[in-house]
Amino acid sequence: xxxxxxxxxxxxxxxxxxxxxxxxxxxxxxxxxxxxxxxxxxxxxxxxxxxxxxxxxxxxxxxxxxxxxxxxxxxxxxxxxxxxxxxxxxxxxxxxxxxxxxxxxxxxxxxxxxxxxxxxxxxxxxxxxxxxxxxxxxxxxxxxxxxxxxxxxxxxxxxxxxxxxxxxxxxxxxxxxxxxxxxxxxxxxxxxxxxxxxxxxxxxxxxxxxxxxxxxxxxxxxxxxxxxxxxxxxxx
Numbered sequence: 001x002x003x004x005x006x007x008x009x010x011x012x013x014x015x016x017x018x019x020x021x022x023x024x025x026x027x028x029x030x031x032x033x034x035x036x037x038x039x040x041x042x043x044x045x046x047x048x049x050x051x052x053x054x055x056x057x058x059x060x061x062x063x064x065x066x067x068x069x070x071x072x073x074x075x076x077x078x079x080x081x082x083x084x085x086x087x088x089x090x091x092x093x094x095x096x097x098x099x100x101x102x103x104x105x106x107x108x109x110x111x112x113x114x115x116x117x118x119x120x121x122x123x124x125x126x127x128x129x130x131x132x133x134x135x136x137x138x139x140x141x142x143x144x145x146x147x148x149x150x151x152x153x154x155x156x157x158x159x160x161x162x163x164x165x166x167x168x169x170x171x172x173x174x175x176x177x178x179x180x181x182x183x184x185x186x187x188x189x190x191x192x193x194x195x196x197x198x199x200x201x202x203x204x205x206x207x208x209x210x211x212x213x214x215x216x217x218x219x220x221x222x223x224x225x226x227x228x229x230x231x232x233x234x235x236x
Contacts, residue, residue, distance in 0.1 A: 001053070001057070001163075002023050002024045002025070002056035002057045003023070003024065003025050004021065004022070004023050004044075005021075005022050005162070006019065006020065006021055006022070007019075007020050007051055008020070009020065009066075009098075009099060011094045011098055011099075012024045012097060012098065013090055013094045014048075014069070014091065014094050015092050016068040017023055017038075018065075018066060018069075018094075018147060019040045019062075019067045020040065020064055020065065020066055021040055021041050021044060021064075021065040022062065022063070022064055022065075022068070023044075023049050023056050023063040023065070024056035024057075024059070024061065024063060024220055025059065025062065026062060026064035026107075027055070027056070027059045027060045027061040027062045027236075028060070028061050028062065028107075028109070028112070028113055028136070028137075028236070029061075029062050029063075029064055029103045029106070029107045029109065029112045029113070030061050030062065030063050030064065030112065030113040030114070030115050030137075030139075031064050031066060031095070031099075031100070031103065031112055031113070031114050031115070031124070031127070032048075032063055032064060032065045032066070032114075032115045032116060032120070032124075033065075033066065033068060033114075033115075033116035033119075033120035033121075033123035033124055034065070034068060034116070034120050035116075035117055035118040035119050035120050036070060036075060036119040037068075037070045038068075038070075038072055038077055038120070039067075040065050040067040040068075041065065041225065042065075043063075043117075043120075044065065045168020046221045046225075047221065047225050048117065048221070048224060048228055049063055049065070050181075051225040051226075051228050051229050052228055052229045052232050054229070055229070055232050055236055059234060060232070060236040061113070061232065061233055062107065063170070064103065066095075066218050067100065068091070068123065068159050069087065069088075071087075072087055073088040073091060074088050074147055074150045074151070075150070080155040081150075081151040081152045081153070082151075082154050084145055084150065084151055085147075085151050085154060085156060085158045085159050085162065086158065086159075088147075088162065088179065089158050089162065092126070092127065092130070092162070095127060096127075096131055098136070098139055099133065100112060100131075100134055110134070110137055111133075111134060111136035112134065112135060112136065113135065113136055113137035113138070113139065114127050114128050114135055114137070114138050114139070114159065115137075115138075115139035115140075115141070115209065115228070116139075116141065116162060117141040117142055117143075117221075117224040118139065118141075118142050118143065118191070118219065119143075119144065120143075121140035121141050121144065121175070121191075122140075122143050122144045122145065122147070124138060124140055124143065125138060125140045125143050125145055125164055125198075126145075126152060126162055126164060126197060126219035128179070128181070129167075129171075129176075130161065130162075130164075130203060132175045132176050132178075132179055132202075133174045133175075136178070136180065137179070137180045137181075137182075137235060138179065138180070138181045138182060138203075139182050139184070139227075139228065139231050139232075140182065140183050140184065140195075140196075141184045141185075141223075141224045141227050141228065142184065142185050142186065142189050142190075142191045142219050142223065142224065143183070143185075143191065143194075143195070144191050144194050144195075145163065145164040145165040145194055145198045146163045146164075146165050146166070147159070147162055147163060148163060148166075150165050164198065165194075165197060165201060168198075168201050168202070168205070169201055169204070169205070171205065173205045173206045173207050176205075176207045177207075177208065180234075180235055181207070181208070181210065182209070182212065182231050182234075183195045183198060183199055183209060183210070183212070184210045184211045184212045184214070184224075184227040184231065185211075185212070185213055185214070186213070186214050186216075186217030186218050186219060187213055187214060187215050187216055187217055188216070188217065188218050188219075189217065189218060189219040189223075190219045190223065192213070195211060195213075196211070199211040201213035210234075212227070212231075214226070214227065
């Protein structure tokens, strides 16, 4: 079994500690996110981590499951729409300026991978598309690429720059040529059209990627647990 341990990572940007589950001892670090409002151990609890245990046991990859602040940002109605996106952007800053540098030092690498299912796929994609120099692989499993309906018409630039399907059409394709981008989705998935649309944007820009539509599959853990080891097997 791969080694698993837990830590608290204090963020000066957020002013709080976030919990992290680390699986494996070496290999490419994969920054992983839970689904909507999920616990940092959700991917373990629903079998996603275990689905790729061969890769963690053999030192191909090392998983870092990070706590989110969904309930303090995009998924709370107790805050104004602007405060929601402001808080989420602070979380993004924490990842880019504090947590990814820690991963780089810890693993002696410049680029990392990102992964997540459903809203976790959004987190992973938003981070990867915003920061291509830091990311080598994106594994978005039934992800979405737009949060505008969560901020109720707020027109802040922060919203635009956290909506990949809005800012990616204006990006420079050369910035993404080194990346391995995988968009996985089920044939009967509630996020199918969102992935078809994002694939169309990437294709129109000449950005290499893989769109994988699984036949007869729904938006749920059995699909994601089948996808993740398959996708890792393409690269590791």
